[in-house]
Amino acid sequence: MTVRVVIVDDHDVIRVGVRESLEDDIEVVGEARDVESAIVAIKDVAPDVVILDVHLPGGTGGGALDVLAEILGGTGAPKVLALSVSDAADDVVAVVRAGARGYVTKSISGPDLSDAVRRVASGDAVFSPRLAGFVLDAFNAAGGEVAEADEDLDSLTAREQEVMRLIARGYTYREVGEKLFISIKTVETHVGKVLHKLQLSNRHELARWAAQRRIV
Amino acid sequence: MRGHPDFAPDIWRALSGGGSASRLRRARGEVCDDEPVTESTRMTRPLRREAAPSTWWRALVGGMMIALALALLARRLGVGEVSAWALPAIVFITALILVWSPLDSAVQSDARRPDVTGLFSHDAWGRVVVGLLLAIGAVIWFAQWDFKGHPLTHAIVVPIVAVMAIILVPAPWWTRLIRQLAVEREQRVREFERAEIAAHLHDSVMQTLTLIRAKANEPDTVARLARAQERDLRAYLYQDRRSEADSVATALLAAMSEVEDTHGVAIDVVSVGDAPTTIPMRAAVRAAREAATNAARHGMEPISVYAELTEDSYEIFVRDSGPGFDPRVVDQDRAGIRNSIIGRAARHGGTAVISSAPQSRTEVAITMPRKDEK
Numbered sequence: 001m002t003v004r005v006v007i008v009d010d011h012d013v014i015r016v017g018v019r020e021s022l023e024d025d026i027e028v029v030g031e032a033r034d035v036e037s038a039i040v041a042i043k044d045v046a047p048d049v050v051i052l053d054v055h056l057p058g059g060t061g062g063g064a065l066d067v068l069a070e071i072l073g074g075t076g077a078p079k080v081l082a083l084s085v086s087d088a089a090d091d092v093v094a095v096v097r098a099g100a101r102g103y104v105t106k107s108i109s110g111p112d113l114s115d116a117v118r119r120v121a122s123g124d125a126v127f128s129p130r131l132a133g134f135v136l137d138a139f140n141a142a143g144g145e146v147a148e149a150d151e152d153l154d155s156l157t158a159r160e161q162e163v164m165r166l167i168a169r170g171y172t173y174r175e176v177g178e179k180l181f182i183s184i185k186t187v188e189t190h191v192g193k194v195l196h197k198l199q200l201s202n203r204h205e206l207a208r209w210a211a212q213r214r215i216v
Numbered sequence: 217m218r219g220h221p222d223f224a225p226d227i228w229r230a231l232s233g234g235g236s237a238s239r240l241r242r243a244r245g246e247v248c249d250d251e252p253v254t255e256s257t258r259m260t261r262p263l264r265r266e267a268a269p270s271t272w273w274r275a276l277v278g279g280m281m282i283a284l285a286l287a288l289l290a291r292r293l294g295v296g297e298v299s300a301w302a303l304p305a306i307v308f309i310t311a312l313i314l315v316w317s318p319l320d321s322a323v324q325s326d327a328r329r330p331d332v333t334g335l336f337s338h339d340a341w342g343r344v345v346v347g348l349l350l351a352i353g354a355v356i357w358f359a360q361w362d363f364k365g366h367p368l369t370h371a372i373v374v375p376i377v378a379v380m381a382i383i384l385v386p387a388p389w390w391t392r393l394i395r396q397l398a399v400e401r402e403q404r405v406r407e408f409e410r411a412e413i414a415a416h417l418h419d420s421v422m423q424t425l426t427l428i429r430a431k432a433n434e435p436d437t438v439a440r441l442a443r444a445q446e447r448d449l450r451a452y453l454y455q456d457r458r459s460e461a462d463s464v465a466t467a468l469l470a471a472m473s474e475v476e477d478t479h480g481v482a483i484d485v486v487s488v489g490d491a492p493t494t495i496p497m498r499a500a501v502r503a504a505r506e507a508a509t510n511a512a513r514h515g516m517e518p519i520s521v522y523a524e525l526t527e528d529s530y531e532i533f534v535r536d537s538g539p540g541f542d543p544r545v546v547d548q549d550r551a552g553i554r555n556s557i558i559g560r561a562a563r564h565g566g567t568a569v570i571s572s573a574p575q576s577r578t579e580v581a582i583t584m585p586r587k588d589e590k
Contacts, residue, residue: 129520133486142489142526168486169533170520
């Protein structure tokens, strides 16, 4: 099954680099270089996945946030994988809260990026070690906060913390599963729940980071 | 401040009515449904800077004229009591309207770039001169009044009224001047910041690019230069610069940067939690540096470093991507692992555990308890 993707980045070099590094089962069906052309291209070709640079010219100045606001919602909305050179917490948290299913930095290797695209396409979340670190920081996992119930949006369960720690340590999903003696599917479920919390929680750290990028 | 939103004080907007709502909508980038979206259609347009022809002052002046006429008529016919100060007051208000009216179009169009030609075109000058004359006349007229035979009241009230009139007439011109000064200062600050950034880029990026061009035939050197420059730029752009003593996360990052530079590898560092660097923490960072050096020398990329600071301990994990080794068969006389990693951690009350096996990844876990700090 080929995954159809649209690449959005304002740097031609990066777009070419991303296109070259994607593996054969991922088909690039469109490219765009600013907010307006991205919205047009995505509505035009209806891709499975959008690889979206966080900082984009055009729109109202919100970059990726403008694109996300326009293309998400409604049936058949594409999944979004955010791509950035920046590791700043406000960027990461803002795009994830605006609806991106994953966040990777531009230093990612080709096979890893292809893997991330496939994972996002199949509905899973993609957490880079750095994003996992942010999550642990934001939910004060190091301070010993543990959720009593799964439904608690404002803190992580002990299991979710373990999974995030291992991802932050550079473990792949498969290795996390082996280490914790759980299936890769269960790892994916935990990561999905953490993404859900990251998007919906009202923790003030998250709200603050999001506010720095002018979304609430 | 994108798109220079309306900068005019509310009073001007309220007086001039309409226009602002649609301009605000444009500024927020909302699109009208009836515009076909094509490849070339921009979703947002630059803010329009049209000034509605200002007519409010005519209506007001007209109203004042009617009031004046009514007051005169009432006095003539002897209907009701018209205070002697009412007529000068009406004239004075008319004068104010006339003097203030030319400011409107200039402020409204764009406070940051005052429309000087618009300000002094048409009848604007005429309005200001007529308004000033009227104001002076109204004050003199008011001063003629005898205050029903109270010379003391006259002596006190007239100077006060005159001073207030002198302040009131040019008031909006003053506020404008002050605002314009603020805008200019802001521009200067921005200019200064731009110069700072340009200087930094010149000293760092430009120099590195020159070096890269000179060393174009040495891929290793180019990669190292690029990596060092990237780190430098990243630190400049995204992080508040903190000292290594204040922040153990910064200390760890600096240690890993040294390893990256020395061995030409990429190390992914993630830190959770931060605190001032204590002596045991510094030891843990040094041990982690040694572990990363080993990983860079014997292991494969990517190398990940994860550090977590909790209430009880500081933990650092250094992990490479293989090929792994059997820790049991390492020669006892090899000092690297025993002394500089395990030994260094143990001397400060911590532990270091190395887990590895042939054909798998190697991970060094360094744990430094924090109970001594308290």
